[in-house]
Every structure is written in structure tokens, then in C-alpha cells.
Amino acid sequence: MSRASGPRSGDAIFASVERVNAELFTLTYGAIVRQLLTDLEEVEEVNKQLDQMGYNIGIRLIDEFLAKSNVSRCVDFKETAEMIAKVGFKMFLGVTASVTNWDADGTCCSIVLEDNPLVDFVELPDTCQGLYYCNILSGVIRGALEMVSMKTEVTWTRDMLRGDDAFELQVKLLKQVPEEYPYKED
Ligand code: MYR
Numbered sequence: 001m002s003r004a005s006g007p008r009s010g011d012a013i014f015a016s017v018e019r020v021n022a023e024l025f026t027l028t029y030g031a032i033v034r035q036l037l038t039d040l041e042e043v044e045e046v047n048k049q050l051d052q053m054g055y056n057i058g059i060r061l062i063d064e065f066l067a068k069s070n071v072s073r074c075v076d077f078k079e080t081a082e083m084i085a086k087v088g089f090k091m092f093l094g095v096t097a098s099v100t101n102w103d104a105d106g107t108c109c110s111i112v113l114e115d116n117p118l119v120d121f122v123e124l125p126d127t128c129q130g131l132y133y134c135n136i137l138s139g140v141i142r143g144a145l146e147m148v149s150m151k152t153e154v155t156w157t158r159d160m161l162r163g164d165d166a167f168e169l170q171v172k173l174l175k176q177v178p179e180e181y182p183y184k185e186d
Contacts, residue, residue, distance in 0.1 A: 054139020113167040151175040
């Protein structure tokens, strides 16, 4: 029996299930964006809605991230950004990203995605100019960071669907709220 027609190994089946799941996820996200475009009509409103949906996901997803990753607290914003790029993106999107463009005081950086599964099969028509198709991701990061006491502004600075050469998110730390402990120090 030839290898192609023989029974597939567990690894091969697992890989193909993973691929189908990833494709289903990508197509489902596309269907959500399409529905929002139909319902809201204004691209600006769709951008806002995607960001808000991401925020709502992010404030919940942080628990899963902390539980699954078992990471200890980050010492500063630089470590947090690396954690998002290397661990967060891998865990939830199956890709990694790199952190660049730090400003002098270490409160603003860029996260550049090496791959973006959300945009597989996507091509935007001219009527969608101004759409930040992946705005859900900026919302997720903003929501997740808020749950670990960091108020941030997260914006897309490069977007391949708009003709740029990469997907790049700018993450700006606006305020770090000190953690409150449930006991008093003497
Ligand atoms: C800490 O200092 O408590 C650790 C903080 C780590 C925050 C990491 C947030 C992960 C967000 C995942 C984003 C995934 C986007 C697809």
C-alpha cells in the first residue's frame, strides 16, 4: 500500500484537524466582520465595534493566559510586551511576533506580526478603505493589559490589507495603576 493512500499517523490527523480549526476560525472572523459591515454601514463604526469586541475578549482571556502560561509577573513594560509577542500570540493565534521601535522611556513599542492567520483568504474591496480588519486584536491586547493594571492605547501602524509591508501594532502605556494588596503594611 502506498504511503499516500495508507492510514495516516496520529500526528498527521492532529495537524490536519488543527489546520481545519484555524481555517474555520479565520472564516468565522471574516463572517463577523462582513456582518458588522452590513449592520453598521460605517467603516469607522465597524472599527470601534471590533475593538470593543476584542476588549471584551481580552478582559476574560487574561485569566486563561496566566493560568496556562504559568508565567511570573513581568518586571516592566518591556518584559510585558515580549510576553505578549512571544507567549500570548503563540498561545492564542499560533504565531509569534517581534517587539521593536521602543521609545526612549520604554513606554511605547511596536509589535510586528510575522504571520497573521486572521487575514488568510481576505481581500478588501475598495468600499472598505479605512477598515482596520484586525482591530479585534488591538482590543484584545488593551483589555488583557487593563486586567493586569496597565492602561494602554493600541493602534495599527502598518496593515498589509492596506498595502503596507507588515502588520504592526503600536502599544503605548498610558498609565500603570499600582497593585493594591488586601493587607496593610506596618
Ligand atoms: C504580568 O505581569 O502579570 C504578566 C502580564 C502578561 C500580559 C500578557 C497579556 C497577553 C495578551 C495576549 C494577547 C493575544 C493576542 C492574540
